[in-house]
Amino acid sequence: MDIINYSEMRFLVVEDQRPFLVMLRGLLNTMGAQSVVVAQNAETALNLCRKEKFDFVVSDIHLGADKKNGLELAEELRSRRLVKPTTVILVISADSARELVIGSVEREPDDYLIKPFSQIQLKTRLNRAYHRRVELEPIYRLIAKHNDSEAVQACLELLKKPLHYRQHCLKLLSELYLRIGDGKSAIELTQRIVNERSVKWAQTNLAKAFVVDKQFDQAKSLAGTLLKSNRFNVDAYDVIANSLRQTGEAEKALDYIKKAIEIAPLSLERQYHATQIARESRDFIFAKDRCLSIWQLSKRSMHRDVTHLCNYIRSILDVAEHSDDKKLRNRFQQEALITLQRNRNDEVFSRSEQPFEFTLYENLVHSRISVLDGKTLAAKQLLEETQIAIEERYPEFPMKLAPDSLKVMNDIGDFEDAAVLSAQIAQSEDAHDPHIAYLLSSEEKQQASRLEAYKTHNKKGIEAYREGKFEMALNAFYNAQTFAPVNIGVALNLMQCLLKLMEMQRKPETKLVDQSREVYKLLNAMPLRQQHQKKWAELAPQVAPFLEKSS
Secondary structure, eight states: OOOOOGGGOEEEEEOSSHHHHHHHHHHHHHTTOOEEEEESSHHHHHHHHHHSOOSEEEEESOOSTTSOOHHHHHHHHHHTTOSOTTOEEEEEESOOOHHHHHHHHHTOOSEEEESSOOHHHHHHHHHHHHHHHHHTHHHHHHHHTTOHHHHHHHHHHHTTSOOTTHHHHHHHHHHHHHHTTOHHHHHHHHHHHHHHSOOHHHHHHHHHHHHHTTOHHHHHHHHHHHHHHOTTOHHHHHHHHHHHHHTTOHHHHHHHHHHHHHHOTTOHHHHHHHHHHHHHTTOHHHHHHHHHHHHHHHTTSTTOOHHHHHHHHHHHHHHHHTOOOHHHHHHHHHHHHHHHHHTTTOHHHHTOSSOOOHHHHHHHHHHHHHHHTTOHHHHHHHHHHHHHHHHHHOSSOOTTTHHHHHHHHHHHTOHHHHHHHHHHHHTSGGGGSHHHHHHHHHHHHHHHHHHHHHHHHHHHHHHHHHTTOHHHHHHHHHHHHHHSTTOHHHHHHHHHHHHHHHHTSSSOOHHHHHHHHHHHHHHHHSOOOHHHHHHHHHHHHHHHHHHHHHO
């Protein structure tokens, strides 16, 4: 293996503590490095990497309180392709806490060093990581471009040749098979390695492959064996949790994912998985806590997004919605509002790539709380004001505001609008967010019977009206209204029926007039969107004389 000429290599050292930064630079100079650029925080490091390509990035994990850390820096450098495929990223830390070490390994830097360390240790790790990167460069280059299928082929080609890092190449291949969902190939590969000798990563990836191939009993059995030899094998807990969830045993899965979170809470993917399991087992408080973790983990990273904060606030309201205790329900409603106000000035709102207005989102949160308090009319008014503002300001519905709009629409019975919006969300990139996917699925299940009853009565009403059977139509629309009490379309249909019946009578019945007055109040008090304004503008002058005569 060739000796590395460090004098020709460019180093970036990222360390917020100046004494250690100076010491680390000195170690690298002693090794022969002549070009050593330093940065004291992750943002400076990112900017430097945008301007030039380094051969080595050596970063401390801790880069200042409330600032992007070394693991988040490493992830962003790779994901945004700000470093070469052959660039080595080495993370160092004085903290040997289990959750941090496991979190570091899961973020996959090229290596990880615990302080204090010697120059020989540093050089050995850098040498090994660099030679590995260079030998497997064709694979890393394709992985960086997200060409996983081509990366598989690159692995297979390299494995035909003599390799110093054959085991690492096989590990990459197994992980690529898992990523593209080829469970059978992953099983065949890892099973062959395990049969030859006991390799932990191969056993772990074999268990994961069984899950991908839906061989859940084998997955659980192997993961259980791995846990007997190492009770901190977090991947084994993940495998069992995933297997139990997919076989409909969400409550059992929850126990295992809780253990995984306890051991290694720094993985966003694991937190997402835990949220899904918690909701399926109806542990909404644990789901809320996981949403908070996702928001906190994402705040300083490349995953920072207003969606995570919105998901957290929604999860608080989910707890309130599913609470039978009024005091508890009120407490979580207040928690949602306090969380909203505390983050009001967070730059995440202004930096959102998609349109997002805090005031409109605030209206939707208050609208949902009104639903929970049984104030359906107030919820509808806030929703309509928000939807009118959205129609006026945006050519397309802003997807960041869509989930809350959809939730309120379904809760108050605006089923037609909900169906349109649900289809838009399903076709958007946001539909891949597990939280949004859960919302779409749960709303569809939750509203299915109510929606079907509403559609049946509404359809009967429309058909009866067309046939001139106005009294029958009136009864059908009232039945529809029991499932959608503030639906404007139903209210307008009711008013049309009432008007026809009053026009047919010499002196309208008091009952009809009273019913007309109630519907009139609803329509007159409501901010109406364009499609409803036109129809109400036609009906209101015709109804008004009947109401004036009776007053």
